[in-house]
Amino acid sequence: MIVEQSAEERIIAAAKAVFLEKGMAGARMQDIADRAGINKALLHYYFRSKDKLFLIIFQEAVMSFLPQIQSLFYTAPDISTLIRGFVQSYMTMLVNQPYLAPFIIHEINHNPSSLWKTMNEPGPGPFPIEAFHQLVEKEINLGNIRTIDPFQLWTHMMGLCLFPFLGRPLMKMVFRFDDPQFDAFLGERQEEIILLLTTSLNLNK
DSSP: OOOOOOHHHHHHHHHHHHHHHHHHHHOOHHHHHHHHTSOHHHHHHHOSSHHHHHHHHHHHHHHHHHHHHHHHHHHOSSHHHHHHHHHHHHHHHHHHOTTHHHHHHHHHHHOHHHHHHHHHSSSSSSOOHHHHHHHHHHHHHTTSSOOOOHHHHHHHHHHHHHHHHHSHHHHHHHHTOOHHHHHHHHHHHHHHHHHHHHHHTTTTO
């Protein structure tokens, strides 16, 4: 049996498609209304602004991503397992929804409290920076990895994953890549990040 989408569901699906094609900055409410097959007045009835619509889509993406990451941070037996699981999950989310990366940076710079609230809503507990810190300290004390500030390692993990999505337009010009070539580059990027991080921690010695 085919279940017909509600107007709200059609709008969200249309918005995702438009954001994917044009990015957050390039998308217009009229584009979204046209894609959803409704008039702009009805779109504004459901979602008063593009920012509010995007926030809902962002929260949906977070809910599909953060619970598994939070669980990983609480249960990973070692730092190698954590790094691999984090990089694969985070990169997969950004590959599937590349318009999220600029939004994340925008929220970090302009509305960090709202982003932090969103990050702490799903999952088994608060965002597990303490659990991450404890795991890194345990691995250092066991002699499994070199001494490193856990906050430095966290920043390495986030930055290495996020930058290619923020720098995509410039990187495509510098590397002379078309979209398929850049997508292939991103496909190889996961293992490169994992190797770089684990090697830097002396995990491959």
